[in-house]
Amino acid sequence: MADGETESVVPANLIIATGSRPRQLPGLETDGERILTSDDVLRLEKLPASILIVGGGVIGVEWASMLNDFGVEVTIAESAPRLLPNEDRDIAEELARQLRRRGVRIATGVTFKAETVRRHHDGISVTAATADGDVEWTAEYMLVSVGREPNTAGIGLENTDVCLKDGFIQVNQNFQTSEPHIYAIGDVIGGLQLAHAAAHEGIAAAEHLCGVGLSGTDFRQIPRCIYSRPEIAAIGMTEEQAKAKGYDVAVGRVPFQAIAKAIVAGHAAGFAKVVTDRASGDILGVHLIGPHATELIAEASVAVGLNAAHWEIGRAAHPHPTLSEAVAEAMLAIDGKSLVI
Structure with a gap:
């Protein structure tokens, strides 16, 4: 409260929808200055001349495509054998082909040597192991885009019996946690971390706690x-x-x-x-x-x-x-x- 006192609110039901934040990569921790998250990039006041994007998943390729359209020199480095490793191979290969035609540099099967990271007054450099040997990349900024992690810390879960797995809240088909009056939806439970998926989960959870509607969300239909x-x-x-x-x-x-x-x-x-x-x-x-x-x-x-x-x-x-x-x-x-x- 404003005077420093605390007050506990005990609802009959609760839906946790605290979302997620960019995941950190050990050795390439972001600093908001030269090594950026996808949130940090939104705060840049001018376009960089060049950027190295670590991670060729959904967020990485979206930023790569947009920044390339804006005239930025873009390099994508992905540890998996191809971009978009969770999507259909033909789709991923077609995207890589089209991005390369637009001038985006793409390297896959990459392992970064975190100890080689060097911050300069006008950029950053790092060495990575590739199929063709060690390569040093230099860019004005590095964007670390290796997925997202749930916002479960500091919300009081330690006072409950809610179960976590790899940081994500575990729920049943009705989005109930191990405490049935506590529900969770969206990025905080993992699965498809998409706004429209979270919206459908929220509807399903709300209908279930009200005793109406169908139970669950079939992720095959998202x-x-x-x-x-x-x-x-x-x-x-x-x-x-x-x-x-x-x-x-x-x-x-x-x-x-x-x-x-x-x-x-x-x-x-x-x-x-x-x-x-x-x-x-x-x-x-x-x-x-x-x-x-x-x-x-x-x-x-x-x-x-x-x-x-x-x-x-x-x-x-x-x-x-x-x-x-x-x-x-x-x-x-x-x-x-x-x-x-």
């Missing part, structure tokens, strides 16, 4: 969106994940170069890819890279939610010329019935 150029959107399993789960996979793929609206708009790079179960026709995953991908994925979300087969979406009338035809044609391509390829 689209994943990456706001780079080109845009990327996906839902469900990647081709590799589906095969690893034992599915006999059938794939349909259609380039935006075959879609009239994309050609007219002058943004025909990229493709739509659909992954299905060959036996049943069930849609296992939809992956888009290209113009307005984050808008087009909504149809796939509905399809997955209704357990639609690929041919049902493919046969639904899609207006021409529109970008939505890419989704339909990719569905039809699975059976060799696409009209454009």
Whole structure:
């Protein structure tokens, strides 16, 4: 309180939605001056001449794409064998190809030597081990973009029986913690750390504690969106994940170069890819890279939610010329019935 006294508020139910913050990388801890988080970059008062982005996940490629558009010299260094290691391989490879065409330097399979970090009056340098040997990079700033960690410290969880795992609050299908009157949603529980995912979780939690609505949120129906150029959107399993789960996979793929609206708009790079179960026709995953991908994925979300087969979406009338035809044609391509390829 204003006078220094404290007051305990004991509600009948509580929803924890404290979010997350940029994760630190041991040896490359951010200082807000030369080594930055994604929050720090927002506070820069002028564009840097160059930047080294450590991490080629969602946040890393979004910043790389935008800063490249602004004329910044960008280098992405990722420890995994490719960018976007959690997304479909074909999508990741297409993004890397397009970023390289725009002048973004990309290095994968990188291990940084933290002891080599040197801060200078006008920049920073660091040495990293790559497949081609040690490389020293120098840039005006370094952006460390290696994921996010939950905001669970300092909120009083030590006074409860709420369970944590790797810092994240553990919840059941109704977003209840180990104390049933305490719920948690959003980044603080892990999973898909996306605003629209958190919104759906919050609705599900609120409805459950009020005794109305359906329980839980099916993460298979939550689209994943990456706001780079080109845009990327996906839902469900990647081709590799589906095969690893034992599915006999059938794939349909259609380039935006075959879609009239994309050609007219002058943004025909990229493709739509659909992954299905060959036996049943069930849609296992939809992956888009290209113009307005984050808008087009909504149809796939509905399809997955209704357990639609690929041919049902493919046969639904899609207006021409529109970008939505890419989704339909990719569905039809699975059976060799696409009209454009």
